[in-house]
Amino acid sequence: MKPAAFDYVRAESVAHAAEVLAGAGGDGKVIAGGQSLMPMVNFRLVKPSVLVDINAIAGLDRVELDGSRLRIGALVRHFTTARDSVIARHAPIVTEAMKHVAHLTVRNRGTFCGSVCHADPAAEMPMMTVLLDGQIHAVSARGPRIVPISEFFAGSLVTSLEPDEVVTAIDLATTPRDTGYGFHEFARRHGDYALAAVAVLMRLEDGKARDIRIAVMGVGEMPSRVPTAEEVIEGNELSEPMIMRAVESLRAAISPNSDLNASADYRRHLAGALAGRAIRDAWSRAREAVLP
Amino acid sequence: MTIVKREISITVNGLLHAVSVEARMLLSDMLRHELGLTGTHVGCEHGVCGACTILLNGRSARSCLTLAVQADGAEIETVEGQGTAEALGRVQQAFRDHHGLQCGFCTPGFVMTITDILRNHELSGDDEIREALSGNICRCTGYEHIVDAVRALIREKDTRP
Numbered sequence: 499m500k501p502a503a504f505d506y507v508r509a510e511s512v513a514h515a516a517e518v519l520a521g522a523g524g525d526g527k528v529i530a531g532g533q534s535l536m537p538m539v540n541f542r543l544v545k546p547s548v549l550v551d552i553n554a555i556a557g558l559d560r561v562e563l564d565g566s567r568l569r570i571g572a573l574v575r576h577f578t579t580a581r582d583s584v585i586a587r588h589a590p591i592v593t594e595a596m597k598h599v600a601h602l603t604v605r606n607r608g609t610f611c612g613s614v615c616h617a618d619p620a621a622e623m624p625m626m627t628v629l630l631d632g633q634i635h636a637v638s639a640r641g642p643r644i645v646p647i648s649e650f651f652a653g654s655l656v657t658s659l660e661p662d663e664v665v666t667a668i669d670l671a672t673t674p675r676d677t678g679y680g681f682h683e684f685a686r687r688h689g690d691y692a693l694a695a696v697a698v699l700m701r702l703e704d705g706k707a708r709d710i711r712i713a714v715m716g717v718g719e720m721p722s723r724v725p726t727a728e729e730v731i732e733g734n735e736l737s738e739p740m741i742m743r744a745v746e747s748l749r750a751a752i753s754p755n756s757d758l759n760a761s762a763d764y765r766r767h768l769a770g771a772l773a774g775r776a777i778r779d780a781w782s783r784a785r786e787a788v789l790p
Numbered sequence: 791m792t793i794v795k796r797e798i799s800i801t802v803n804g805l806l807h808a809v810s811v812e813a814r815m816l817l818s819d820m821l822r823h824e825l826g827l828t829g830t831h832v833g834c835e836h837g838v839c840g841a842c843t844i845l846l847n848g849r850s851a852r853s854c855l856t857l858a859v860q861a862d863g864a865e866i867e868t869v870e871g872q873g874t875a876e877a878l879g880r881v882q883q884a885f886r887d888h889h890g891l892q893c894g895f896c897t898p899g900f901v902m903t904i905t906d907i908l909r910n911h912e913l914s915g916d917d918e919i920r921e922a923l924s925g926n927i928c929r930c931t932g933y934e935h936i937v938d939a940v941r942a943l944i945r946e947k948d949t950r951p
Binding site for chain 2: 500501502503504505506508529532533536537539540541549551553600601602603604606607687688689
């Protein structure tokens with residue numbers, strides 16, 4: 499047997515899952531798609547006392563539009579997120595980012611919420627949640643709680659989720675129809691974790707960039723916005739020199755790791771190149787959106 | 791912790807099995823060790839190589855990342871359900887026709903992924919075929935012939951009445 503012994507409960511409802519986690523003494527783990535958790539369980543990097551399987555809970559597999567927020571249930575698989583027409587209409591950058599997520603068989607099982615809870619710094623879903631001001635809906639025996647993404651990630655693979663909480667959904671801000679978007683990622687092999695990726699959103703008002711958002715991943719302990727690069731562009735007319743200033747400011751703001759896949763210098767250079775492309779894509783889409 | 795075994799019932803290639811398993815037993819190990827279905831291969835055992843791919847309720851899944859208890863009540867398809875040595879399944883036949891295998895270790899995983907592709911995905915062009923196959927690793931690196939086999943299967947599917 500590869501995993502250490504654990505108990506297993508197929509939860510019948512969110513309340514049931516919360517009740518089991520409450521009784522697990524802090525060592526319970528929720529399993530949905532299992533695509534990140536199971537490798538760690540197989541390696542015994544994680545030794546839960548009980549696995550609470552939420553796959554049979556009804557109603558968690560939906561994507562819903564609630565006013566200006568998109569709500570992605572805890573059992574929405576990558577396969578669904580990538581193809582969902584509501585997401586494609588109201589947050590097309592998510593659809594764009596999903597093209598880079600994992601491989602067919604993993605997409606069949608893995609979930610958006612599970613990936614955010616796993617908090618890999620080089621995964622697309624956590625980055626999209628940062629970019630779109632996500633909120634994490636968690637339930638425990640103590641009651642429900644909504645955690646803004648700014649208070650969720652605590653480091654690489656670490657979140658502020660309590661061990662007795664089960665995430666039921668994540669909501670994301672929708673983007674107005676005239677928002678241009680750009681997403682560029684580089685991975686050694688398509689579908690693998692990114693060496694770096696950059697996402698950009700912007701609108702144009704009277705030719706000036708507004709509501710610009712720039713997020714990076716794979717170049718730090720967690721995905722993050724890059725306010726200094728955003729400030730270079732916000733409220734200004736775009737030009738190539740200005741894009742290059744934003745790129746340099748992004749390179750200065752990040753502190754990537756060196757590992758066997760890439761050196762810190764390479765990652766910093768790469769993130770800048772990807773940022774340039776993503777800004778140009780967002781700019782060009784924003785211009786198309788305001789064409790008469 | 792006292793290790794408790796659980797009774798699960800699972801349909802594999804159309805046959806219902808009752809099996810007694812520990813919660814921590816992986817579906818891949820259950821298929822191989824409890825049911826003797828050794829066609830499902832285990833390579834990396836952490837979801838990277840794709841050799842253990844099976845169909846879980848009609849969609850491809852890594853059996854090394856699935857617990858046997860999670861498959862209680864599920865329908866599983868493995869490579870053994872594809873055909874026999876005398877009468878190969880169509881994916882197996884396409885592999886034979888196009889020299890899609892060398893050592894054969896990765897083949898069951900590829901065959902099951904391709905079965906999912908043919909049933910549930912519309913692919914056009916080699917780029918999409920390669921992308922769809924990218925979660926399965928062949929260390930003989932015989933990818934070109936595997937792509938040839940899939941291309942032929944898609945063409946055959948498209949021209950079928």
